[in-house]
Amino acid sequence: xxxxxxxxxxxxxEFVEEFKFIIKNxxxxxxxxxxxxxxxxxxxxxxxxxxxVNGCRYCSYYHSKLALKAGISQxxxxxxxSGELNDCPEDQILALVYAQHWTENKGQPDQEMIDRVKSEYxxxxxxxxxxxxxMINFGNLSxxxxxxxxxxxxxGLLGLN
Numbered sequence: 036x037x038x039x040x041x042x043x044x045x046x047x048x049e050f051v052e053e054f055k056f057i058i059k060n061x062x063x064x065x066x067x068x069x070x071x072x073x074x075x076x077x078x079x080x081x082x083x084x085x086x087x088v089n090g091c092r093y094c095s096y097y098h099s100k101l102a103l104k105a106g107i108s109q110x111x112x113x114x115x116x117s118g119e120l121n122d123c124p125e126d127q128i129l130a131l132v133y134a135q136h137w138t139e140n141k142g143q144p145d146q147e148m149i150d151r152v153k154s155e156y157x158x159x160x161x162x163x164x165x166x167x168x169x170m171i172n173f174g175n176l177s178x179x180x181x182x183x184x185x186x187x188x189x190x191g192l193l194g195l196n
Contacts, residue, residue, distance in 0.1 A: 037195055039186045041179040042089045050180070053173045063166055072163035075105040077127055081164060082171040083115040084131045088138040089175035092182070098171070129155050134168045142172070 044050040057064070066072050073081075079102035086094045095116065102112050111122040120131050133152045137144045153161045186194030 037191060039183055039191075039195065041091070041182060042176060043180040043183050044176050050176075053169070053176070056169060057173055060166060064170060067163060067166055067170070073160065073167065076102075076107055077130070078167050079105045079107060080115060080123055080127060080131055081134045081167045083112065084120075084134040085138045085168055085171045086175055087116055087118050088135055089172065089179060091175035091178040093178040094171060094175050130164050133164065137165075137168050138172060142169070 044053075063072070067078065070078075079098060082094070082098045083102060086098055099112055099116070102115075103109065107115075108122070114120065114122045118135070120128050123131055129152060133144065133148055136148055149161075152164065156164065182194035184194070
């Protein structure tokens with residue numbers, strides 16, 4: 036049986052804490068999704084950057100469709116899905132690197148990185164970037180946790196893709 040390697044919630048408590056954050060910030064999330072805090076293309080790039088690190092197949096499929104609909108080219112999407120940022124707008128690359136860094140470090144980015152992103156984008160846009168990153172990370176870990184359940188329930192036959 037292959038080993039399950041996707042990132043999941045470390046505990047039920049972690050899931051509950053992140054769920055509380057989502058509920059508490061639902062009004063800001065609505066503004067984010069409406070494009071009031073950052074535009075749709077930028078938001079989808081952030082979503083894809085996080086999803087690439089976490090490897091959630093459900094979010095990858097869904098947000099790929101949204102990214103294309105938002106105007107991201109197939110070649111840029113392919114790059115994002117492979118962790119490359121070369122085809123992305125230069126003014127968004129630091130935020131995308133931050134999203135990857137945040138995710139790789141399980142929500143504990145280096146203070147130097149935080150300061151750099153805040154300085155580049157300002158406090159309001161930094162907060163919007165963090166909201167998008169936390170929102171998709173919650174979705175990714177939820178999807179991957181479901182896949183882990185499938186993996187265990189099926190004795191390793193399901194949930195690995």
